[in-house]
Amino acid sequence: MVIDMFRKVLFATDFTPSATNALRYVIKLKEAGTEEVVVIHVVENVTLEAMVESCIWSKEDVKKCEEEIEEKVIAQAKKKMQGIKEELEKHGLKVKTVVKIGKPAINIVDTAKKEGVSIIVLGSHGKSRTEEVLIGSVAENVVRHASHIPVLLVRE
Ligand SMILES: Nc1ncnc2c1ncn2[C@@H]1O[C@H](COP(=O)(O)OP(=O)(O)OP(=O)(O)O)[C@@H](O)[C@H]1O
Numbered sequence: 001m002v003i004d005m006f007r008k009v010l011f012a013t014d015f016t017p018s019a020t021n022a023l024r025y026v027i028k029l030k031e032a033g034t035e036e037v038v039v040i041h042v043v044e045n046v047t048l049e050a051m052v053e054s055c056i057w058s059k060e061d062v063k064k065c066e067e068e069i070e071e072k073v074i075a076q077a078k079k080k081m082q083g084i085k086e087e088l089e090k091h092g093l094k095v096k097t098v099v100k101i102g103k104p105a106i107n108i109v110d111t112a113k114k115e116g117v118s119i120i121v122l123g124s125h126g127k128s129r130t131e132e133v134l135i136g137s138v139a140e141n142v143v144r145h146a147s148h149i150p151v152l153l154v155r156e
């Protein structure tokens, strides 16, 4: 039955044009029976590590400096997530947002399983946007490890 195939969607975003393009498909999926959307963004720990590196020069407490940067990055992500939430709600969808720190693919797959979603929607590319590669590494690892959960990869 179509309704059950798409009832609950996990939409993963790195806030790039490729992911934003995939969001259009999430909205369109409502016509195929989507009721609920879980939106996830994973703050990559490598990005965070690179950012907190400057803290070694901090005259204050290094730990405090790191915490402040982490808080700022999370707050920025949450703000962007709120915009996506409102956009989806405008289209009559029920929305939950999730922000995690770590490796994107593993957090996306874990959340998909925990939330019991019907399908995962991603862009085929993200930040790196290397045109030569068929799909990005996050996309590839999600497809590889999502086991029984279908994955919709949206190309630009
Ligand atoms: N940190 C993230 N949090 C949530 N979703 C993400 C994240 N990174 C990527 N995605 C999702 O995966 C899609 C593909 O991005 P991916 O990172 O695989 O490509 P890339 O950045 O071009 O390549 P790579 O990361 O391998 O250098 C994005 O459009 C987005 O939907």
Ligand SMILES: [Mg+2]
Binding pocket: 014, 126, 127, 128, 136, 137, 138
């Ligand atoms: Mg990427």
